[in-house]
Structure formats: C-alpha cells, structure tokens
Amino acid sequence: MLSAAHRDIVSATLPLVGGAIGEITPVFYRRLFAAHPELERDLFNRGNQASGAQQAALAGAVAMYATMLVEENPETRALIERIANKHASLGVAPDAYPIVHEHLFAAIVEVLGADTVTTDVAEAWTAVYWAMADDLIGREKQLYAAAGATPESTWIPVVVVERDQQSPATVAFTLAAPDGAPLPDFHAGQYISVSVTLTDGARQIRQYSLSHAAGVDRWRISVRRDGEVSSHLHEYAFEGTELSVSRPFGDVYLDSAPSTPLLLVSAGIGITPVLGMLYALETEAQGRSVTVVHADRTRATHAHRAELAELVARIPGAELVTYYDELPDGYPLVAGERRGRIDLRDIVVPAEGNVYLCGPTPFMQALTRQLADVDVASDRIYAEAFTPLTA
Structure with a gap:
C-alpha cells in the first residue's frame, strides 16, 4: 500500500508521468539494452521491440498499476496475475527487478527533467514501482512453487x-x-x-x-x-x-463450475486454447451448456477444422457455429457455417455464463464490445492474447 503522502504525490503527478510514459519507455529500453544487450538478444521479443508494442505494454502496465493503487482498484490483482504468469513462463527471477528500476527511473528523469522529478516525486514513484514489483515477485514465487520449479529450472x-x-x-x-x-x-x-x-x-x-x-x-x-x-x-x-x-503457465483457463454455461469464441490460431478446453469438457461429462463460435478466413485456413467439429459433437448439447469471412456468396454452407464476421446478435449468449476469447487483439476488442451490447458482465469475460498488454 502507498502511504498517504505518496498517494497524494502520485495522484498529482499521474497525468504528467502518464502523459509522458510513451516517451519514457523507449528511453528505458534504449538504456536497458545498452547496459544489458543480452536481454534484447536472448529474452525480449525482438518483433515487439521493433514495432513498439513492448514499449506500449510497459507504459500501460505502469500507468494502470499506479492508477489502480491510487484508486485502490481490485483489478490490480488481474493485472498482476497476467504479468506474473508471463514472467514465470520466461523464467524471470527477482534479481531482474532492481535492473529494471535503475533504467526506468533514469529514463523518467531524462524525459521529464530533474526539476520535475524532485526527490519527493522520485520517492513516490519508486514506491509505486516496488509495490508492483513486490506483488509480482510474490506471485511469481507462488507460481514457481506450484509448478515444482524455480526460475532456473x-x-x-x-x-x-x-x-x-x-x-x-x-x-x-x-x-x-x-x-x-x-x-x-x-x-x-x-x-x-x-x-x-x-x-x-x-x-x-x-x-x-x-x-x-x-x-x-x-x-x-x-x-x-x-x-x-x-x-x-x-x-x-x-x-x-x-x-x-x-512448464505450463497462464491465468486464463477453464473454470471448474460444471453448472456454468460457456461461450468459447476464437479466431484463427486462437482456436488452440479452445481445443484444450473442449477436451477437458469432454471428460467433465456434466452436461452444461457449451456454445463454440470460431471465425476464420476460409475452410482451407481453418486449422483443426475437422477435429473441432468432432470434439463438439462428442460433448452432449454443445453447439458449434463457424464464420468464414471470405466464403463466396452462393457457395453452399454446411450445418453451423455462416458467412462474414462473428455477430453475437445471431448467437444465444447465456447471461450468467462465462465467455472465453482468444484471437487477434482487434478481434477480441470487437467481441468485447459486442458482449457489452448483449449485457455480459466484464468479470465473466476471459481473454487470452499473445501480444503485449496494453492499457
């Protein structure tokens, strides 16, 4: 928890730091990789670095965490859970956090200037950083222990x-x-x-x-x-x-409530976690309502197409709807197929069900808006994306 004095300073300076965080993070990575070139070569995703996605992710995470601390928002736990699982899957160790702190705060001073980043401001934002780092280190320790591993193993x-x-x-x-x-x-x-x-x-x-x-x-x-x-x-x-x-990690996985209806929505290669969930549902044999909706360009691009249909058929009462964006007009459809992009107005969405999304970021953003339009609560939506977190 932040002290009252630190919270006041962070609240007052959050617009300034938040507004500049997009400039701060490229400077941070430049400093970090200059001091530790092996991190860019052997740990960080070079593609995300080149596109700027990783910089935006760090900016979003720091700004989100600071905002949530100031507002005492419980969503900080979801943020920590997502990042901690990613870190554990990379073998991140506690000794990485002082290195990040050193170069991040040097970047803040470089961008905002020493006159703006006074001793009091630096102390308050240092408190934010170490609150986040301590949360992550603690959760990562639990994840490693549950996996029977250490960062090294x-x-x-x-x-x-x-x-x-x-x-x-x-x-x-x-x-x-x-x-x-x-x-x-x-x-x-x-x-x-x-x-x-x-x-x-x-x-x-x-x-x-x-x-x-x-x-x-x-x-x-x-x-x-x-x-x-x-x-x-x-x-x-x-x-x-x-x-x-x-070892396996990830904070988005199938719930263990057999009476809760499910809507599993995927696009492209996002079908992969859905397949894992369907295999689990096949063995669960509880008869809960399961609706599977998948989007792809064509039948030819649809990986695991036959397997998906066979899995859904083996789950009592489950339904499969497949949308193909580039299926020509007039081309005959088989049962459960539709043309175009997913439109949840055509799907019976269970009001009290859980929804799992996996696919490209624009797809999941569009589906999240559609789910809001049909009154699905945000705490019932679980989204998996293998792109850096953004605010």
Whole structure:
C-alpha cells in the first residue's frame, strides 16, 4: 500500500508521468539494452521491440498499476496475475527487478527533467514501482512453487514426436519428454513458452497454447507461421527435434463450475486454447451448456477444422457455429457455417455464463464490445492474447 503522502504525490503527478510514459519507455529500453544487450538478444521479443508494442505494454502496465493503487482498484490483482504468469513462463527471477528500476527511473528523469522529478516525486514513484514489483515477485514465487520449479529450472527439454500440417500456414507439433516420462500437468487453456536459437545465434521465446487434453504424457502446440520463432519452428522443427520449453503457465483457463454455461469464441490460431478446453469438457461429462463460435478466413485456413467439429459433437448439447469471412456468396454452407464476421446478435449468449476469447487483439476488442451490447458482465469475460498488454 502507498502511504498517504505518496498517494497524494502520485495522484498529482499521474497525468504528467502518464502523459509522458510513451516517451519514457523507449528511453528505458534504449538504456536497458545498452547496459544489458543480452536481454534484447536472448529474452525480449525482438518483433515487439521493433514495432513498439513492448514499449506500449510497459507504459500501460505502469500507468494502470499506479492508477489502480491510487484508486485502490481490485483489478490490480488481474493485472498482476497476467504479468506474473508471463514472467514465470520466461523464467524471470527477482534479481531482474532492481535492473529494471535503475533504467526506468533514469529514463523518467531524462524525459521529464530533474526539476520535475524532485526527490519527493522520485520517492513516490519508486514506491509505486516496488509495490508492483513486490506483488509480482510474490506471485511469481507462488507460481514457481506450484509448478515444482524455480526460475532456473522453468525450462525443460522435449522432443517433437509428430508434426502435422493443419493448414497452409499452421503446423501442429506433438511433444514428449526425451525419456518418455510424464510431462507436467496443466489447466485447459494454459500455454508453454518455446525457446529457440535462431540462425543469427539469438535466443528468442514465444508462447503457444496447449491444444490437447491434460493428464497425458504428451503435449501439443499449434503454430501459425508468423514471426521469427514461429517461422523457425516451421522450417527446422521435425520429428526428433529437441526443443527447450517452459512448464505450463497462464491465468486464463477453464473454470471448474460444471453448472456454468460457456461461450468459447476464437479466431484463427486462437482456436488452440479452445481445443484444450473442449477436451477437458469432454471428460467433465456434466452436461452444461457449451456454445463454440470460431471465425476464420476460409475452410482451407481453418486449422483443426475437422477435429473441432468432432470434439463438439462428442460433448452432449454443445453447439458449434463457424464464420468464414471470405466464403463466396452462393457457395453452399454446411450445418453451423455462416458467412462474414462473428455477430453475437445471431448467437444465444447465456447471461450468467462465462465467455472465453482468444484471437487477434482487434478481434477480441470487437467481441468485447459486442458482449457489452448483449449485457455480459466484464468479470465473466476471459481473454487470452499473445501480444503485449496494453492499457
């Protein structure tokens, strides 16, 4: 908790710092990578750095956390949970936080000037930073313990035992432990990080949802060719290839309330956590209402198309609706298919149900607005996106 004096200073300076945070974070990363070039090469997503997405994410996280602290908003817990799971999947250790603090506050002073960032202002914002850092360190410690790991032992070896071309742009990789031992369990909807060494020697990491059932001795991820790591896997990962992956993490996973209706909505490769959830629902056998809505460009681009239909058919009472954006007019539709983009006005949305979204950010923003229009409470919407957090 912030002291009363710190809260007053942060409240007074939040518009100033918040307004400049978009300028502060590029300076922060420049300073950080100048002092620690190995972080840009071997940890941070180079694509997000180049696009500015990572800078916007840090800006959003700091500004959101400061605002929530000042207003004592309980949504700080959701923010901490999301970031902590991402950090745990990367093996982030507590000793990273002093390094970030050093370069972040140097960037704040560089952008705003020493006359603005007085001793009192610096102390108040330092209190904000360490409140957030302490929350993250504490939660990450819990996540590592629950996974039976430490930051150093987050990474485990797996071997590709099956490679399946699911669509022109998507490959499914089935993974197993090299010695055939059981892999760690996971909640349906969670993800693993995959670390690869690219052809230029850089180590880069991306997250992929587990798209098969939990409690088996194999994992499966489905990778759409898009970006450095995904393209590398498409080019170089075949049966027998060994990969370094994290244990499963993720704060968006299937609820354990068997009487709660579900609406699972995905687009493109966002289908992967939905598949994991459907496998879990198949074994749950509780007969709750399940509606699955998926959007894709065409049938040909729809990865796991037949598997999705078969899974939904095996769940009593479940319904599948598929939208194809580029299906020509007059082309015959099969049961459950529709043309165009998802329109929830055509779907029976359970007022007291839980909604899970996964897909590109614009898709999820549009669906969130549609859900608000049909009076679905925001605390019933769970969204998974493998892009940096934004405010």
